[in-house]
Amino acid sequence: MIKCSLAMIVSxxxxxxxxxxxxxxxxxxxxxxSKEFQSIINQLDMQGHADHDISTCSIKKVYYEEVIExxxxxxxxxxxxxxxxxxxxxxxxxxxxxxGSGIIAWITPALGFLLGAVIVGFGIKKLTNKNGDKEAxxxxxxxxxxxxxxxxxxxxxxERRKHF
Amino acid sequence: xxxxxxxxxxxxxxxxxxxxAANIIGIKRNDRKWLESARGGILSLAFVTxxxxxxxxxxLGTSQFQFKYVAAYTNNQLPLVYKLxxxxxxxxxxxxxxxxxxSIYAAVIVLNKKKQNNMIPYVSNILLxxxxxxxxxxxxxxxxxxxxxxxxxxxxxxxxxxQNPGMVIHPVTLYMGYVGLAVPxxxxxxxxxxxxxxxxxxxxxxxxxxxxxxxxxxxxIVGGWWAYLELGWGGYWAWDPVENASFLPWLTVSAFLHSxxxxxxxxxxxxxxISLIILSYILSLFGTFLVRSGxxxxxxxxxxxxxxxxxxxxxxxMMIFAIYVVITRYQxxxxxxxxxxxxxxxxxxFLLNNFILVAAAFAVFFGTMYPLISETLTGTKVNVGAPYFxxxxxxxxxxxxxxxxxxxxxxxxxxxFDRFIKSTLVPIxxxxxxxxxxxxxxxxxIYAIIGLTVTVFMFNVHLAEFWRGIKARRKATxxxxxxxAFQLTRKxxxxxxxxxxxxxxxxxxxxxxxxNAYSEEMMKTVNQGESFTFGNYELTFNELTETQEKGNGIxxxxxxxxxxxxxxxxxxxxKIFYGTWPEPSSEVAxxxxxxxxxxxxxxxxxxxxxVTFVVKVNPFVSWxxxxxxxxxxxxxxxxxxxxxxxxxxxxxxxxxxxx
Numbered sequence: 001m002i003k004c005s006l007a008m009i010v011s012x013x014x015x016x017x018x019x020x021x022x023x024x025x026x027x028x029x030x031x032x033x034s035k036e037f038q039s040i041i042n043q044l045d046m047q048g049h050a051d052h053d054i055s056t057c058s059i060k061k062v063y064y065e066e067v068i069e070x071x072x073x074x075x076x077x078x079x080x081x082x083x084x085x086x087x088x089x090x091x092x093x094x095x096x097x098x099x100g101s102g103i104i105a106w107i108t109p110a111l112g113f114l115l116g117a118v119i120v121g122f123g124i125k126k127l128t129n130k131n132g133d134k135e136a137x138x139x140x141x142x143x144x145x146x147x148x149x150x151x152x153x154x155x156x157x158x159e160r161r162k163h164f
Numbered sequence: 165x166x167x168x169x170x171x172x173x174x175x176x177x178x179x180x181x182x183x184x185a186a187n188i189i190g191i192k193r194n195d196r197k198w199l200e201s202a203r204g205g206i207l208s209l210a211f212v213t214x215x216x217x218x219x220x221x222x223x224l225g226t227s228q229f230q231f232k233y234v235a236a237y238t239n240n241q242l243p244l245v246y247k248l249x250x251x252x253x254x255x256x257x258x259x260x261x262x263x264x265x266x267s268i269y270a271a272v273i274v275l276n277k278k279k280q281n282n283m284i285p286y287v288s289n290i291l292l293x294x295x296x297x298x299x300x301x302x303x304x305x306x307x308x309x310x311x312x313x314x315x316x317x318x319x320x321x322x323x324x325x326x327q328n329p330g331m332v333i334h335p336v337t338l339y340m341g342y343v344g345l346a347v348p349x350x351x352x353x354x355x356x357x358x359x360x361x362x363x364x365x366x367x368x369x370x371x372x373x374x375x376x377x378x379x380x381x382x383x384x385i386v387g388g389w390w391a392y393l394e395l396g397w398g399g400y401w402a403w404d405p406v407e408n409a410s411f412l413p414w415l416t417v418s419a420f421l422h423s424x425x426x427x428x429x430x431x432x433x434x435x436x437x438i439s440l441i442i443l444s445y446i447l448s449l450f451g452t453f454l455v456r457s458g459x460x461x462x463x464x465x466x467x468x469x470x471x472x473x474x475x476x477x478x479x480x481x482m483m484i485f486a487i488y489v490v491i492t493r494y495q496x497x498x499x500x501x502x503x504x505x506x507x508x509x510x511x512x513x514f515l516l517n518n519f520i521l522v523a524a525a526f527a528v529f530f531g532t533m534y535p536l537i538s539e540t541l542t543g544t545k546v547n548v549g550a551p552y553f554x555x556x557x558x559x560x561x562x563x564x565x566x567x568x569x570x571x572x573x574x575x576x577x578x579x580x581f582d583r584f585i586k587s588t589l590v591p592i593x594x595x596x597x598x599x600x601x602x603x604x605x606x607x608x609x610i611y612a613i614i615g616l617t618v619t620v621f622m623f624n625v626h627l628a629e630f631w632r633g634i635k636a637r638r639k640a641t642x643x644x645x646x647x648x649a650f651q652l653t654r655k656x657x658x659x660x661x662x663x664x665x666x667x668x669x670x671x672x673x674x675x676x677x678x679x680n681a682y683s684e685e686m687m688k689t690v691n692q693g694e695s696f697t698f699g700n701y702e703l704t705f706n707e708l709t710e711t712q713e714k715g716n717g718i719x720x721x722x723x724x725x726x727x728x729x730x731x732x733x734x735x736x737x738x739k740i741f742y743g744t745w746p747e748p749s750s751e752v753a754x755x756x757x758x759x760x761x762x763x764x765x766x767x768x769x770x771x772x773x774x775v776t777f778v779v780k781v782n783p784f785v786s787w788x789x790x791x792x793x794x795x796x797x798x799x800x801x802x803x804x805x806x807x808x809x810x811x812x813x814x815x816x817x818x819x820x821x822x823x
Contacts, residue, residue, distance in 0.1 A: 032687040045547045051404075053396030053750050054687075054778060055739070055767035094549030096534065101542045105534050109527035109556050116526075120519040124512050127432065129503040 030071040032064065040067050040077050044084060045094045165223060166231075169309030172216040173302055176263070179209045180296040187285040187292070199285050203274045206288050209295065210271035217264040220257060220308050224250050229319050232310045233257060239321035239744050241715045246327050252335045253326055255456060255471060256308035261336070262452075263298040265343040266291060269372075273347065283365070286354030287347075294346055297478050305471055321744035330390025338383030338410055342448040344376025345413060349445035349486075352438050356489045361434065361496050363427050370424070371803060373441070377421060378799040380414045385792035396750035396765050398685065398780045400788065401676075403553040405460040408532045409451030412525050416444040419521035422514050429576065430504070430511065434497045435490070436518070442486045447525075449479040459536060506578040513571045520567060524560045531556060554680065562615055565673060568666055569622035572629050587632075591624030612681035616674065623670040626663045633660075653801065661802025668794030675787035685780045692773040699781045701762055702726040706734075708772045717741035721766050721775055725755055737766035737777065761785045 030037055041064065044050065049059045070080045084092035096102035183205030190198030220233070224247050229235040237250040237257075252258045270291040274284060302308065348369035355365040387407065388400035401407060420440040426433050454460060457472025490497075504511045531548045538546045573579075573587045599617040607613060630649065637648040653660040688696050695704040706722040720738040724731070735753035742749070755762040763780040 033685075038685070043551070045549060048547075050549060051395070051397050051399065051402040053765065055396065055750055055765055056748055089545055091545040091547055094547050095552040095555075096538070096546045096548060101538065101544060102546065105531070105538070105546070105548065105552070106556075108530055109523075109560075112526045112530070113523045113560070116519050116523050120515055124504070124507065124515055127504045127515075128507055128512070129505055 030068055032068065034071070036071055036077060037067060040071070040080055043081060043093055043095070045092060047088075050094055165219060165228070166309055166311055169216060169219050169223075170307070172212050172219065173299060173307065173309070175212045176209065176216070176299040177296065177303060179205050179212060180292050180299060183209065184289055184292045184296065187289045191285050202285060202288065206267075206270050206274050206292070209292075210267040213260075213264045213267040213295075216260055216308075217251075220251055220260060221248055223309075224248055227319065229317075230311055230315045231308075232312050233308045235312055235316050235319040237319070237322055239319040241743065242319075242322055242327075243714075245332065246322055249326075249331045250322050252339070253322055253331075254308075256302060256306035256310075258335070258339070259298050259302050259306055260308050261339055262343055263295050263302070265339055266295055266298070266346060269343060269347055270295070281368075283351065283354045283358060283360070283368070286357050287350040290350035290353055291346060293482075297474075301471060301474050305474065318744070321742065324740065324742050324745050324747075324749040325394050328390055328394045330386055330394065334383055334386045334390055337379045337386060341376045341378075341380030341383055341410075342413070342451065344372060344379060345417065345441075345445045345448045347372040347376070348441045352441045353486060353489055356438065356493045356497075359493060359496055361493075363424075363431065363434070366424050366427060366437065373417060373421065373424075374799060374803050377414070377417045378796065378803065380410065380417065381792070381795055381799065384410055384414060385789065385795075389789055389792075392785065393752060393754070394749075396752055398683070398763050398765075398778075398782060399550075400679075400785070401550075403531075403548075403550045405532050406451065406455055408528050408553075409447070409454045412528055413444045413447040413451070415521050415525040415528070416440055416447060419518040419525075420444060422521075423518050426511055426514055432504075432511075433515075435494065438490060438497070440518075440522075442483075442490070446479060446483050446486075449475060449482065453479055454532075460532070508574065508579045508581060508584075510571065510574045510576045510579070513567065513574050517564070517567050517571060520560060520564045524557065524564065527556050527560060528553070558611065558615070561673075562618055565615075565618045565622050565670075568669065569618065569625045572625055572663065572666075587628070588625070591621055591628055594624050595621035607682075609681045612677050615677040619670050619673040619677065622673075623667060626667050626670070629663060630660070654805065657805025658802050661798045661800070661805070664798030664801060665795050666798075668791045668796075668798055671791030671794055672788050673791075675784045675791060678784040679782045679788075682783045683780060685778065687767065687776060687778050689774065689776040692775075698779050699760075700728050701732075701779075701781070702729075703764070703777075703779065705775055705777075708769060708775055715743040717743075719766070719769075721777070723753070723764065723777075725762065727755075727757070727762075735762075735764055737764045739766050756786050758786065759784060 044063060044067075046052075046060050046063045049057050049063075052060050054060050054064065067080060070083070075083075081093065090097050090102060096105035098106060183202045186198045186202035186205060189195065190202060223231050223234050224238055225244060227234065227238060227240055227247065233254060233256055234250075237253040238247045242250070250257070252261045270288055273291075274288055348365070351365040351369045351372075355361070384407075387410070391402070392398075392400040417440075420437060423433050423437055423440065427437050453472060453475035456475055458470075459472060506512075531553055534548045535546055538544050569591070570584075570588070573584050575583075595617050598620045599613055602613050602616065630652070633652045634645065634648045637643060637652050638645070641648065641651075643651065653664075684699060686698055688698075690696055690705045692705060692707060695702055697703075702725075704724040704726075706724060708719065708721050711718045711720070718738055718740050720736045723735050723737070725733055725735055732755060735755060737753040738751035739748050740751060750765050753764045761780075761782045763782055765778040767776040767778045769775040
C-alpha cells in the first residue's frame with residue numbers, strides 16, 4: 001500500500017509538472033491547438049514516442065514544450081525541424097528525407113509497383129488465348145468430347161443450383 | 165510441478181523426434197505400422213503439450229512465484245483473467261502457446277478420418293519440424309517453467325496496458341492465424357514432395373487457410389480496437405513494425421484466397437499459389453522473428469528477448485527448403501494448363517488483384533525494413549513511421565478498392581464489355597452523386613473525397629449484386645425478399661460470403677479514410693464547473709475524484725457531455741496509478757455515435773479544481789469495428805458452406821485424385 005501511495009504521489013507530482021494549455025497560452029501566440037504546432041509535431045518522431053499518450057509520456061511533453069517555445073520565439077516550421085535534424089539526424093523525423101539517400105525509400109515502392117505491373121501485364125498476355133477475344137463462342141458444342149460434355153453439364157447444373 | 169513442466173517439454177522434443185523418424189521410416193518402407201505409430205506420436209504430442217499449457221495456466225492462476233515467468237508477469241492483485249492471459253505476455257509463454265496450438269492443429273489433421281490420405285505423413289512431418297524447433301527454443305532459451313533463486317513475496321505484475329480484454333483475444337487470435345498458416349504450407353510442400361501437381365492440396369486446406377485468414381483478420385481488428393481504447397493517443401494503427409508483420413501475411417493470404425479460385429477453375433497459377441502460401445508462412449515466422457529479435461523498435465517487442473537468431477536460422481532453413489522443393493519440382497508444376505479466354509475476364513482481374521495485394525505487401529515490407537537497410541548500407545538512422553506508410557499505401561489501397569468494385573461485375577472466361585458498362589452505370593452514378601453531395605456540403609480534402617467515392621462505388625456494386633441475385637431468385641421462385649436473400653446466400657455461400665467480406669472492407673475504408681482525414685484534436689485546461697465547446701459537443705468539468713481500488717490509485721474526472729445542445733450523459737476519463745508499475749496509465753472516455761467518437765483523455769491537473777484534457781473527435785471510427793464484424797460474418801458464411809467448383813471436381817476426377 002505504501003509502495004502504491006508513493007507511486008501515486010510521485011506520478012501526481014510528475015503530471016502536475018506537466019503542461020498546462022492555459023499557462024502556455026497566457027503570454028504566447030501559439031499553443032498546443034495551433035495548426036502550426038500540430039503540423040510540426042506530427043512530423044517529429046520524438047525518439048520513438050510520437051504515438052505515445054501525451055499525458056503519460058515525459059519525453060513527448062518535452063518536445064511539445066520545446067516546439068511551442070521555438071514557435072513563440074518566432075522560428076519557422078522549417079527552422080524548427082532543421083534544428084532537430086541537426087541534433088538527431090534524419091531520425092528526428094517520422095519519414096525519410098525526400099532527397100539524397102532517403103529518396104530510395106520513396107521511389108522503391110513505386111518502382112516495385114511499376115515492375116510488378118509490367119510483369120503482370122506480360123503474364124496476362126502470355127496466359128491469354130490470343131484468339132479468345134475474337135471468338136464469339138468459347139467452344140464449339142459439336143466438337144465436345146464426352147468428358148467435356150460432362151463438365152459442361154455439371155457446371156450448368158451447379159450454376160442452376162447456385163441460384164435457385 | 166517444476167518436474168512435470170520440464171519433463172513435458174523434454175518429452176515434447178523426444179516425441180517430435182520419434183514421430184519424425186517414424187514417419188520417414190514408414191514412408192521409405194511403405195509400412196503402415198510405422199505411420200500409425202507416428203500418428204500416435206502426434207496425438208501424444210498434443211496431449212503432452214496440453215499438459216504443459218494447462219500447467220502454465222495453473223501456476224499463473226495460483227500465483228506460484230517460485231516460477232520466474234509467473235513472478236515476471238503477474239502479481240497477487242492481478243484479476244484472475246489477466247493472470248491467465250499472462251500466459252502469452254512473455255516470450256516463453258507465447259512460444260508454448262504457439263506449439264500448443266500447432267500440436268492441436270496437427271492432432272486435428274491426423275484425427276480427421278474423412279480426410280485421411282497419403283499426404284498426411286508428409287504434412288505431419290513438416291508440422292513436427294516446426295514443433296521440434298519451438299520445443300528446442302523453449303528448453304534451451306525460454307523455459308516457462310524455470311525457477312527463481314529466491315521466491316519473491318509478490319510478482320512484478322502485468323504491464324497495465326496489457327490489462328484489457330484485448331489481451332485475451334488479440335494475441336491468441338493472431339497466433340491462431342500465424343500457426344494456421346503452417347497447415348496449408350505443410351500441405352503445399354507435401355504435395356510437391358509427393359509430386360502431386362494437381363490442386364488436391366488446395367481443396368484439403370481451403371478451410372484451414374480461410375480460418376487462418378479469419379483469425380488474422382480478428383487479431384488485427386481487435387488489436388486496433390485495443391490500441392484505440394488503451395494507448396490514449398487516439399489512433400488504432402500506428403504502422404509499428406510488429407503491426408506490419410501481422411498485416412503482411414494477411415495481404416498475401418488475401419491474394420492466395422483469390423488466386424486459388426483460378427487454379428480451381430483453370431488449373432493455372434500453380435507455381436504462383438504455392439509461392440504465395442510459402443511466402444505467407446515465411447511472413448508469419450518473420451512476424452515472430454521481429455517481435456523477438458529486437459532489430460526494429462516496436463512497442464510490441466519482448467524486452468528481454470534474444471531469440472532473434474534462432475528464428476532467423478529457422479526461417480532461413482524453411483525458406484531454403486521450400487525454395488529447393490519448388491525448384492526441383494518446377495518442370496512438373498509447369499504442366500500445360502487452360503489459357504485465359506480473354507483479357508477482359510475475371511481471371512485477368514484476379515491476377516491484377518493479386519498483383520496489387522502483393523505490391524501492398526512489398527511496400528509494407530520495404531517500409532518496415534528500410535530503417536535497417538538504410539543503417540546497414542549508408543550508416544544513416546531513419547524512421548519510417550505512419551506518415552510514410554499513409555502516403556505510400558493510400559494509392560495502392562485506392563487501386564485495390566477500385567478493383568474490388570469492378571471485379572464482381574466481370575464474368576469468368578470472357579466478359580462482355582457492354583454488359584459490364586450497363587451493370588456499372590447505376591453504382592458509379594450513385595457514387596458520383598455522393599461525391600457531389602460531399603463537395604456541396606463543404607467537405608474538404610480531394611484525396612479523402614476520391615477515396616470515399618471509390619469506396620461508395622465498391623459498396624454499391626456489391627449491394628447491386630445482391631439485389632440482382634435476389635431479383636432473379638424471386639422471379640424464378642416467387643419467394644419473399646428475406647427468404648430469397650437468405651436462400652441466395654445459402655446456395656452460394658462462398659460467393660456471397662466473399663461479397664459480405666468486401667462490404668465489410670468498404671465499411672472499414674469509410675472509417676479509416678474519414679478518421680485519417682477529418683479527425684480533430686484540442687487540449688483544454690478548465691476550472692471546476694467550467695464548460696467548453698468542441699465541434700458539436702459541449703463539455704462541462706464537474707469534479708476530480710481520487711479513489712483506491714485493488715491496490716491501485718484512480719484519479720477520475722467527471723464531465724457532463726452535451727451533443728448538439730442535448731444532454732448526452734456523463735463521462736469519466738481516468739488516470740490509474742498501479743502499485744507495481746512506475747508509469748500511470750490513461751483510461752480513455754469515449755462517447756460513440758454512428759458518425760463520430762468523442763475521445764477524452766485526462767491529461768494533467770494543477771489541483772482538484774483545475775484540469776487539462778486532450779479531446780478528440782474521430783469521425784466514423786466505430787465503422788472500422790462494425791466493418792470488422794461484417795468481415796468475420798462473411799468469412800464464417802464462406803467457411804461453413806464453401807463448395808469446390810465443378811471444374812475442380814472434374815479436374816480431380818480426371819487426375820484420379822480421391823482425397
